[in-house]
Amino acid sequence: MKKSILQKVAVVKVPLRCIFLCEFHPIAGPKITCQIPDNYISKEIFDAVSVYIIPKAQLQRSILTVTLLGWKILGFPIRIDNKKYARNAFHFNLCFVCDAWARSAQYEPVVRKLSDHLVALEVEKQFLSKPQVHKTSLSTMLKQVMEDLNTYKICTLTEGPTTIHLKVVKLSKEPIPVQDYQVPIFIEDQQGFSEEQWDLTTNQVLPYIDGVNHVARIAAEADVENNLVKACVQNLQKISI
Template sequence: QHSRFTFVFSCDFQESIEGNFHVSWIKTDFLKDVEKKDLFDVYFSANFIRRRARKYPARFYNAPLTFHRTTCGIKILGFPVRIDNKKYPRNAFYFNMCFVCDAWARTVQYESVVKKLSDFLTALEVENSFLSQREENQLNAMRLTEMMAQALHDLNSTGTCTLTEGCSSTHLKVTKIRSDPPPVLDHQVPVIVENMDVYQSEQWDLTTQQVLPHIDGINHVAKIAALADVENNLVKTCLQNLVYYGVICMVPIFQYSNCYAVTSKLRKLAVDRKLQDDCLRAVSRSSWQLPHFRDAFKLYCSMNHGTTVKDLCLRFNLQLLKIDERKLVQFGLVEGLIRRIHKYPTIVMDGVSGEAASLYPHFTGSFSYDEICCLLGMSALQLDAMVEKDANVTVVYR
């Protein structure tokens, strides 16, 4: 299960003779109960920082640490940091930026956020003693409280947060834990499925900044690599990362000779009003005049084995229906309403040569038309012509 953060706090400890211990709180409804706050304050200061600072070896620092407090019904996710420097009493300064949520919540998706925020604070401490000099510099104390409040609000409301202090800044994002996406292939087409307005250009690495302008739902991976002048494997790694975070999805190349078949998810389109509205906005030729839903649904239902996109365009007047066939196919693929029926040329008999003998290494039944055309730089029409002339080659549809 997932949970919003209940509150956030930072604490630091300098192992001096006095044992100075500081805690900064961002007050929320949880902390309105004074007794609960006192209990938590005493417990945490006594056990979570001092005990670890004095007894635990260095390897326990700079790693996510989850701590349960059943008395309060909470789970604490921190990232204990130890900074070794002779300017500190006993040559060390310890701090921990902690996020707190319900005891039952799953917190693994927050670990990267806590680590990145701790790294940001570590850099500020090393540069100008941002944490250790809070008592002497009240401005630093105020800024830390403001940053914690901003992180708590932004991460709970949007899942993203940008913090800036002086010339330093960091971007935080709560990500869903997903399974690794399948490898990105040269002949696939990336399609943006998330609102890009929520991102800032500086949030992307250099490769992503070069690749994004060429993602238009038409260009395949190999073409994007050429247009962006970026090495092919780097582009595929970049796109796979964007797939993982749900920014894009990969679909087959669009061609008028393609065949598609409906999936069981098409039933959802018949009853889900929001999905219907999204569909009409997505497939419309213009934003000011939407098509009728029955026309879009009828086109999807007409997709089957042996019926190409060209056949649909000839059978129905899509311009009159105000439907863009490319957008229709793309929306159907992204939402899983339809699937591509691929063609796989396969040799019938080994040891026999025909008109397309030079392509036999690719006619194993494992390479689709899209893969072969992209790899050899030929059109589907050219490949069709060669396959039709060779009696030793048959085409498997699946």
């Protein structure tokens, strides 16, 4: 996209202060492997939150937010299972950092989408687990993401044959009302969902969102109270699922 077009997009009101990637090293434990700007998050701050940044298995692929010492850290921890890794798994978390007072929900879909992109690159060519080969490419990528999202609210990344588009969507002050007759449709691939990332009600409702059933029918077939289904659909809409 041309710069002249990008400049017409409004500036983000809640800027990203830092983006960092951390991983669980089989010997050293949790550590930051790349961050933009360099050394923005100190080792002392990271050590204080690392147990939350690289969490237990049940919190994998869930949006996590930690607020500490003036910063809000937003992440989406990932575990890739494969025998080629030490301990048969590779753990990483891509994190966005904002001011502690800032509202960060608008970045959640971006963190999720960019994390899934990094998973694909790791599976394809060990983009993350071989930093000596790809560190420069990763640093360049994260720098572009931070600069473009802060300036234009959108970012286009190309790595080899793969291109992804990231966009910070303005959050509505009030949730959009959901009506009984409306038919919810997924815009994200359901194959990437896992039960651990949803609450019990959402897990009960998801199988009945098929692009055909309206809200009232979903409530009846899932045996869930109508108002709870509406709240569930509002939450999914809010995080651009």
